[in-house]
Amino acid sequence: PNLAKEMHVGHLRSTIIGDAVTRTLEFQGQNVIRQNHVGDWGTQFGMLLAYMEELRAQNIEISKNLSDLEVFYRAAKGRFDESEDFANRARFLVVELQSGNEECLTLWKEFKDISISHCQEAYQRLGVSLSIEDIRGESAYDKDLAVVVSDLDKKGLLQESQGAKCVFLDSFKNKEGEPLPVIIKKKDGGFLYATSDLAAIRYRQSVLNADRALYFVDARQGLHFQQVFEVARLAEYIKPETTLEHMPFGTVMGEDGKPFKTRAGSTPKLADLLTEAEERAYVLVKDKNKDMDEETLRHIASVVGIASVKYADLSKNRTSDYTFSFDSMLSFEGNTAPYLLYAYTRVASIFNKAEIEMDSITTSVSLTDEKEIDLANKLMQFNEVIKSVAKQGMPHHLCAYLFELAGLFSSFYEACPILIAESEIQKQSRLKLAALTAKTLKQGLSLLGINTLERM
RNA sequence: GCACCCGUAGCUCAGCUGGAUAGAGCGUUGCCCUCCGGAGGCAAAGGCCACAGGUUCGACUCCUGUCGGGUGCGCCA
Numbered sequence A: 001p002n003l004a005k006e007m008h009v010g011h012l013r014s015t016i017i018g019d020a021v022t023r024t025l026e027f028q029g030q031n032v033i034r035q036n037h038v039g040d041w042g043t044q045f046g047m048l049l050a051y052m053e054e055l056r057a058q059n060i061e062i063s064k065n066l067s068d069l070e071v072f073y074r075a076a077k078g079r080f081d082e083s084e085d086f087a088n089r090a091r092f093l094v095v096e097l098q099s100g101n102e103e104c105l106t107l108w109k110e111f112k113d114i115s116i117s118h119c120q121e122a123y124q125r126l127g128v129s130l131s132i133e134d135i136r137g138e139s140a141y142d143k144d145l146a147v148v149v150s151d152l153d154k155k156g157l158l159q160e161s162q163g164a165k166c167v168f169l170d171s172f173k174n175k176e177g178e179p180l181p182v183i184i185k186k187k188d189g190g191f192l193y194a195t196s197d198l199a200a201i202r203y204r205q206s207v208l209n210a211d212r213a214l215y216f217v218d219a220r221q222g223l224h225f226q227q228v229f230e231v232a233r234l235a236e237y238i239k240p241e242t243t244l245e246h247m248p249f250g251t252v253m254g255e256d257g258k259p260f261k262t263r264a265g266s267t268p269k270l271a272d273l274l275t276e277a278e279e280r281a282y283v284l285v286k287d288k289n290k291d292m293d294e295e296t297l298r299h300i301a302s303v304v305g306i307a308s309v310k311y312a313d314l315s316k317n318r319t320s321d322y323t324f325s326f327d328s329m330l331s332f333e334g335n336t337a338p339y340l341l342y343a344y345t346r347v348a349s350i351f352n353k354a355e356i357e358m359d360s361i362t363t364s365v366s367l368t369d370e371k372e373i374d375l376a377n378k379l380m381q382f383n384e385v386i387k388s389v390a391k392q393g394m395p396h397h398l399c400a401y402l403f404e405l406a407g408l409f410s411s412f413y414e415a416c417p418i419l420i421a422e423s424e425i426q427k428q429s430r431l432k433l434a435a436l437t438a439k440t441l442k443q444g445l446s447l448l449g450i451n452t453l454e455r456m
Numbered sequence B: 001g002c003a004c005c006c007g008u009a010g011c012u013c014a015g016c017u018g019g020a021u022a023g024a025g026c027g028u029u030g031c032c033c034u035c036c037g038g039a040g041g042c043a044a045a046g047g048c049c050a051c052a053g054g055u056u057c058g059a060c061u062c063c064u065g066u067c068g069g070g071u072g073c074g075c076c077a
Helices: A010-027 A044-057 A069-082 A083-100 A101-128 A139-152 A192-205 A219-233 A270-288 A296-314 A337-354 A370-382 A381-392 A397-413 A424-447
Strands: A158-159 A163-173 A179-185 A211-217 A241-245
Touching: A010 A270, A010 A296, A010 A381, A010 A424, A044 A069, A044 A101, A044 A219, A069 A101, A083 A101, A083 A241, A083 A337, A101 A219, A101 A270, A101 A296, A139 A158, A139 A192, A158 A179, A163 A219, A163 A337, A179 A192, A179 A296, A192 A219, A192 A241, A219 A241, A219 A296, A270 A296, A296 A397, A337 A397, A337 A424, A370 A424, A381 A397, A381 A424, A397 A424
Parallel strands: A211 A241
Antiparallel strands: A158 A163, A163 A179
16 A cells, blocks of 8 residues: 555455465465565655644644544645645655655654554454565665666666666557656656565565565556566566566446545545445344344444455456445345355354254265255365465455355255254264355355354 | 457356356346244346457357457656
8 A cells, every 4th residue: 555645445455355365375385475565655755744844843743633644645735736835845855755864754754653553453454464564665675776776787777768767678668659668767866666666576586585476456557567577587686487476456446337436536445435334234234133232233243344345355356347336245145245154154053053063073974965966066176266266366266166155055955954854864964064064164254354253 | 559458148247277058146027934044045037258250179268350448658656
């Protein structure tokens, strides 16, 4: 995320999908290093610093104003647009910040810490396994940027063009059909995100020793990554066998078919979105459980609400745009989180009712009914699905699998009595199938970063 | 102009490295509760897989072209 602003709906996909793939790779036993490449060093920080300065001069406490970063950012942007003096001050402060001015760094750090805590709060609510230790933002590569420039220069890759230092790659052309540059250093001496991405690649290979780097970033940055990856190869920042893979994803659209916006026309804040999902889930859960106590109700609503938002995203093909709709994601029907969570609670309740531990069933499974065979076949495909998710970074394959599994279990459950089976052998066999289903559902959802419920 | 993504049922979407009559969900129309949670299950209707060529024993899938939609393309990230 861009630390200058609040987390919004656009950050959902990268964090949630990246997290699911990460969990899946770890489940396979691979060593995964998370890297949260936050935007904390860009030009927009000059604007924020200038605004913080102004507030401070008026003896206004900054931290209070930072409770809503979006409002703060807009206020700073407003000053930037209305005052030429302010704008110049902002541009000056970026340069100061990037050249190590202590006062700028202090202000910057104050802002950054609050912004990071907002991010972490969102991750926690979402159940995303990113910690503060996983943050390695653009600022972390500050000292490496000059090294990148000199490395590229030594390799003879650098050319000067219109005052900027660039790398020209034959395979990329601009609108006029002329070679398209990757700008490494601006004419004013500043660095761009291509430079810090190169520094990051260098770090990931030489220090982290990665053999596969996955980038969960918006599809619109596709060209940028193509270019940066190629420059990294030419600069020999990565071993030939190391892969750099952009895992692009599409835009989140509103029900009007345009990029998702609030009624007011701004980009919805992630926190607000999650709160609304929880509220809507609360209404639904309460309707089904009139006598449940408030605390349990709130807990279930929270799990269902968050799971619904995540699952709606995870279940769609990563590469295409998808339409955001509270109504369809919170529906208890179809390929949704509530349907899967419900399927899980049904299995769990069989064991609760019978007072049997799932793991205590040691008998082997005997398959006679068609529904039993279908279910067993599906259970055995789990490993294959995991491989596909890990290889392609496409969690929606796992979602589809879990949905099919839940559906087959429901059919089986309808057709094959478990606790009141005809014989003890049959009962044990069916209990075993149910236990395996529960275990697979729970494991699968956990790889998607979704918690299960014993009742809902 | 070039590049990337997309075009599959009324709607929202699957379809993995080409393999048999193209699958779900929503919506529509019917069924199924003296039986383990009906937030379920069963079934019907609904598709020239944008279009045209090509490769192949075989194409929604691969290649080429056309049309339509989205996105990106020099100092933001």
